[in-house]
Each structure stands twice: as C-alpha cells, then as structure tokens.
Amino acid sequence: MSKRNIPRTILSIVIGLAVLAIGWFGLQYMSGLKQDPPKKEIPKRIKTVEATTVNNSLVTTDLTVQGRLEAYNKIELFSEVGGAVTTSKPFKKGTYFGKGDVMLRVDDTEARLNIQAQKATLLNGIAAIMPDLKIDYPESFPAWEEYLKNFDIDSPIKAMPEPANQREKLFIAGRNLQSQYYTIKSQEERLSKYTLYAPFSGVLTTASINNGAVIRTGQVLGELMATGYYEMLATVPLSQLNFLKPGGEVKLYSEDIEGEWTGKVKRISDQIDPQTQTVGVYVGVTGKDLREGMYLRGEAAAKALSDVVEIERDLLIDDSSVYAIQNDTLLVLLPVTVRKFNRETVIVSGLPDGTQLLTSDVAGAYDGMRVKLKSAVSK
Known part of the structure; x- marks a missing residue:
C-alpha cells in the first residue's frame, strides 16, 4: 500500500466511528423523549381468618388406656x-x-x-x-x-x-x-x-x-379360670401417671363387638419399664360378653385442671405457643404451657380470658402478619 493511501484509510475509519457515535447518541435522545407507561400498584391481599374467644375454666380430664383382658382368678390344679x-x-x-x-x-x-x-x-x-x-x-x-x-x-x-x-x-x-x-x-x-x-x-x-x-x-391336673371378673393391664406413660389414682372409673369399649363396660383402677404398679418409660395400671371390670384375651380401649377419669382451656392439637405451634389475633388485624404468637395432651385436643394454660385464638389454617403465617377477622366465638 502506498503512503498516499494510508491517510485515506484512517480518514474512513474515523468517519465510520463518528457516524456510529452520532447514531447511538441520536437513539438515546429519541428514547429519552418517549415516556414510560405508569406502573400499577398491586394491592396487598389480606387474608380473612376466624377465631374463638378464650374463656379459662375447670376442665375434667380423661386418659386414654388400652390393653387385653386377663382373668382375675386363674390357678393350676395339682394332686x-x-x-x-x-x-x-x-x-x-x-x-x-x-x-x-x-x-x-x-x-x-x-x-x-x-x-x-x-x-x-x-x-x-x-x-x-x-x-x-x-x-x-x-x-x-x-x-x-x-x-x-x-x-x-x-x-x-x-x-x-x-x-x-x-x-x-x-x-x-x-x-x-x-x-x-x-x-x-x-x-x-x-x-x-x-x-x-x-x-x-x-x-x-x-x-x-x-x-x-x-x-x-x-401331678398337674389342669387350669381353672374364673369367669365374670377380669383385669385389663394398661401401660401409661410416666409423664401421664399423675393424672390417675386407684378407684377412678374407666369407660371401656371393644372395636370388635358392641357394648360398653365400666371398670375401676385397682392397682398401679411401682415398677417402670426402662425401655418404654411406662407404668402398668390394672383395671378391674366385669360384665356380659367379656372374654379373656379381649382387646379393649377406654377413657379413664383423671384429675381436673383449673384455669385452663382445651383446644385442637393443630392450633399448637412447636408444643409451646399459639397464634392469636390482636386488634382484629394482626397475628401474634403467644406462649402457652401444655398441661395435658389428648388424642385430638390439648389442654393449655397461660392464655388470658378474652384472647382471640386463631382457628383458621393460614398458610405461611408469621408473627406480625396482617389479617382480617371474620367472626369470633367463645371457647
């Protein structure tokens, strides 16, 4: 290439870059003249929930028991x-x-x-x-x-x-x-x-x-078993044992036949199963259609708890707190003391009278969440 053509090449490059720069700045200028459409604000959705009003009272508790019947009198016969x-x-x-x-x-x-x-x-x-x-x-x-x-x-x-x-x-x-x-x-x-x-x-x-x-x-001749009076051996967790006492009534029923029988707590063992941490409770019962080996379930009358409220187990959070509604608009997490677990409910203390206890299933609930109260009933 001759020395004469070099300046022309440089000039062409400079002119090209200038054209590109002018085009880019022009595009930016034209973009600035166009106004952005206004953004619509999405309103936050507030969930509507239901609640019950807490009224503390005296609650008579029951303890679930189960076990198999054994004849109270059964002896081997010898000559x-x-x-x-x-x-x-x-x-x-x-x-x-x-x-x-x-x-x-x-x-x-x-x-x-x-x-x-x-x-x-x-x-x-x-x-x-x-x-x-x-x-x-x-x-x-x-x-x-x-x-x-x-x-x-x-x-x-x-x-x-x-x-x-x-x-x-x-x-x-x-x-x-x-x-x-x-x-x-x-x-x-x-x-x-x-x-x-x-x-x-x-x-x-x-x-x-x-x-x-x-x-x-x-010589052993046989075995004689008394009919009509039986004992049911139920195993009760050590943590629940203080709810029972000898002489307490037990309502028993069978899942296989119709009927209901009333038994009484006769004895409470002094020994604890080291593996399960349970204690044997012997319930005496008599009645028609009872047979040795029958499997029975029942509810034993336990002691009464004062200044407590019974709620659904699903309402308990981490076994230590519940959600309540403050001023009909705000979820708050309140601590409670569990006094007794039942099969479907739990008895707790520590909630002041008049507390609006959340009963709705709220996905993603958290302390401080805004809600709308639908209605409240007494609990």
Missing part, C-alpha cells in the same frame, strides 16, 4: 395324693364348675381302711386303761366312759376328754393315746384331699387327665 381318678363331669377344656362343686375324686379306699385300723387301735388302747381310770381317777372315769361309748370308727374322730389334773395327763401320755389321736387327725386331713372341690366358679382352660386315669402326687 396332693395319688390313685385312680373319677370325675363328676367330663374333665375337658371349657367345662364349667360352680364354686364348691366336686371336680374329681381319687380312690381313697386304701387310705380310709388305714384310718379305720388306726381308730381301732386307739379304741383298744382306751378300753385297756378304763379299769385303771376307775380306780385311780374316778372323777375322770365318766367322761372317758362316755367317750368310749360314742366312739365310731366310721366317723371323724372327736377330741379326747381333757385331763382333770397333771397326774392324769401324764398317765394318758404314758399310754401313747395322744400320739395315736393326732396321727388319726393327720390322716383324716389327708383323706379330705382325695376329693377336689372348685375353689371358685370357672371353666377349665387346660385339662391333663381323663376319667379313670391313675395320677401321682404332685
């Missing part, structure tokens, strides 16, 4: 003697026995004959001392004569006459009569164990023998 068995009814599971009914008898022939032999020996011993009694102890002879006259080896033995003095007592003892007497009394007591009576009304839940079987001493 204290051995021999062949005869049952009054089929000794089978589910057989009912009333209190005092004969459940079974063990053959006592051998034991009875042994007692009769012992009584005969005692009878001979008494008869042998009668001549000596008549001579040496005439004042006691009539009593012994009457005793000998009424002595019956087939009837329970009667108490021997009391000695009139120390000499007579030693005389009787020297003939070994008292030892024979107490041996017979012991055998008669054992003879009573050959018949098994029902200690209470109930049904057999297990049966280990049949009619005609030969049993041994100490």
